[in-house]
Amino acid sequence: MRLISKIHRDAASLDWRKPKSVKNDIANDWKLTSAKVGTDEYELLLVTSNRFATRLRKGSVDEPDGQIIHVEDENGQITEGKLSSFIYMQSHLVPIAGVVLKTEGKVAKIRLPKGSQFSSIASISTVGKDSLTWSERHKEKFLVLALEKKLKITTLKSFRAIWFPSVRATARPRAIPEGAISKPLNNSQKQAVLAVLREPLARDVDVQIIVGPPGSGVWIAVTLRLTSHNLHSFSGKTSVIGASVQAITAISTSEKPRFVWLAAQSNVAVKNIARK
Amino acid sequence: MPSLELCLTLPEDSGIYFLLAQDHPLIAHSLTMAMPVIDPEARPAIFVDHKTSFTVTNLYAREVNEDRLALFLQSRGESPILGCSTTFWEPAEHSQFRRKEDGGLRLHTITFATTKKVLHIRMPGLELEPAAPRPTMEALKQLVVLNNDLFVVGVHIDHAAVGLFLDACEMQVSNFIDMHSLNNKGDRRALSAYQWLLGGKAALHTPAINAIFGELSHDEMVDLDREVARSALRAWACCIAATHGLAGVLTNAARIDTTALALNVIH
Numbered sequence: 344m345r346l347i348s349k350i351h352r353d354a355a356s357l358d359w360r361k362p363k364s365v366k367n368d369i370a371n372d373w374k375l376t377s378a379k380v381g382t383d384e385y386e387l388l389l390v391t392s393n394r395f396a397t398r399l400r401k402g403s404v405d406e407p408d409g410q411i412i413h414v415e416d417e418n419g420q421i422t423e424g425k426l427s428s429f430i431y432m433q434s435h436l437v438p439i440a441g442v443v444l445k446t447e448g449k450v451a452k453i454r455l456p457k458g459s460q461f462s463s464i465a466s467i468s469t470v471g472k473d474s475l476t477w478s479e480r481h482k483e484k485f486l487v488l489a490l491e492k493k494l495k496i497t498t499l500k501s502f503r504a505i506w507f508p509s510v511r512a513t514a515r516p517r518a519i520p521e522g523a524i525s526k527p528l529n530n531s532q533k534q535a536v537l538a539v540l541r542e543p544l545a546r547d548v549d550v551q552i553i554v555g556p557p558g559s560g561v562w563i564a565v566t567l568r569l570t571s572h573n574l575h576s577f578s579g580k581t582s583v584i585g586a587s588v589q590a591i592t593a594i595s596t597s598e599k600p601r602f603v604w605l606a607a608q609s610n611v612a613v614k615n616i617a618r619k
Numbered sequence: 620m621p622s623l624e625l626c627l628t629l630p631e632d633s634g635i636y637f638l639l640a641q642d643h644p645l646i647a648h649s650l651t652m653a654m655p656v657i658d659p660e661a662r663p664a665i666f667v668d669h670k671t672s673f674t675v676t677n678l679y680a681r682e683v684n685e686d687r688l689a690l691f692l693q694s695r696g697e698s699p700i701l702g703c704s705t706t707f708w709e710p711a712e713h714s715q716f717r718r719k720e721d722g723g724l725r726l727h728t729i730t731f732a733t734t735k736k737v738l739h740i741r742m743p744g745l746e747l748e749p750a751a752p753r754p755t756m757e758a759l760k761q762l763v764v765l766n767n768d769l770f771v772v773g774v775h776i777d778h779a780a781v782g783l784f785l786d787a788c789e790m791q792v793s794n795f796i797d798m799h800s801l802n803n804k805g806d807r808r809a810l811s812a813y814q815w816l817l818g819g820k821a822a823l824h825t826p827a828i829n830a831i832f833g834e835l836s837h838d839e840m841v842d843l844d845r846e847v848a849r850s851a852l853r854a855w856a857c858c859i860a861a862t863h864g865l866a867g868v869l870t871n872a873a874r875i876d877t878t879a880l881a882l883n884v885i886h
Binding site: 344351 | 723724778781808874877880881
């Protein structure tokens with residue numbers, strides 16, 4: 344119960360602390376045009392986010408808890424209005440009615456009231472808490488199931504491997520294949536890679552959590568050379584993830600193939616890791 | 620001690636509630652607690668078929684006793700159903716009340732509702748030193764949260780169960796029912812899910828549902844008083860919906876029973 348409570352409260356705290364304002368970095372090539380659907384006339388603001396992580400997200404005129412958008416504009420010429428998502432002149436706090444109608448990747452179409460005019464946009468901020476990620480939603484559901492005793496969470500091998508590593512049976516260590524990694528690892532990186540490569544006991548699950556501050560070489564800037572297959576060659580520093588993937592690939596055989604499943608909190612993160 | 624009553628009014632644009640204090644000998648006390656009771660003429664219409672009509676009692680945790688709870692529970696008549704809702708708060712970053720172990724978030728109020736009455740219980744907070752002993756609320760345990768003759772229903776009631784455990788002397792519960800688990804589909808926080816659980820769009824005044832159950836906007840999120848006012852309406856709405864639409868399925872519904880979970884044991 345203490346464990347479930349701890350996980351539950353941590354999740355609630357993270358949700359509580361979600362930033363209530365995110366600055367959206369917008370490209371200069373925004374466009375404002377008039378639009379008409381039936382008798383409904385409005386202005387359409389087309390903006391492109393420079394960064395995927397801070398892109399604008401779709402709102403809805405039917406959802407009163409939609410995120411609010413502030414526009415920072417040196418001229419302060421935006422007229423007033425009100426909808427479920429708003430665009431404000433940040434310097435003057437004069438709101439105009441705007442809602443993100445549609446997003447396509449980094450491009451967002453924002454509906455503004457007819458007659459809205461302005462000459463420049465310095466930046467746009469999204470105000471309001473972001474909705475739960477899929478991961479957070481599933482965590483929420485699992486915790487309720489655990490509290491309802493529909494799920495015996497402490498008997499799950501993966502759960503125990505993470506939360507009770509001390510009760511895990513010792514797994515068989517495996518050496519890093521000679522020549523698999525082109526650049527030397529430091530001691531802590533080597534320890535981490537060995538832990539990843541460790542052969543779990545039969546019917547057991549082994550989970551390693553590798554944590555390091557920025558620059559410690561956990562996952563970024565990979566330098567690997569697949570000496571056995573020579574498929575890739577990168578320049579840069581050595582990383583634990585990269586070295587682990589390389590070593591796993593090196594010990595893979597046709598009789599006993601090894602696979603790497605890569606999961607991250609976003610598609611972009613997966614892509615970044617895969618590239619490296 | 621008499622129950623404490625304030626009134627809750629609905630402004631023109633709906634969804635935003637302000638507290639108006641009525642004359643009462645304990646009005647200063649009530650303002651400190653910042654909790655609402657309801658002016659019958661000012662309550663938002665939630666259900667098409669049921670007038671939003673109930674009275675509210677506010678108590679500090681230390682004031683909870685058998686007599687007060689019995690008085691509250693009388694209002695349920697023969698019904699075994701109570702609605703439940705919670706509010707949380709987080710002390711400021713460097714506050715002495717902030718706890719390292721759980722990030723500081725803690726239970727602020729827990730609200731129980733029958734179809735006629737709402738009971739707000741405010742958890743110990745700034746009025747108690749962090750190291751001071753907390754009230755154990757034995758009466759609440761015995762008469763409400765461990766009373767297996769009752770069904771305590773609510774949305775996100777897992778937060779109430781965990782909040783009582785972490786912030787009320789590891790209080791355990793045995794009869795909480797998560798309404799979302801009765802309809803285990805889709806996003807638990809979607810407004811459409813709340814509408815379904817409360818009887819469907821046709822039975823509801825949906826703007827009020829959205830205002831009461833939806834996420835608060837940026838400025839409103841820091842207003843605990845408003846959140847406590849919404850909590851009363853959430854608990855009452857859950858009680859009404861469960862009483863009139865879900866009573867048949869509650870008997871076989873999965874209960875959150877934290878007494879059945881080992882405190883600190885690895886199975």
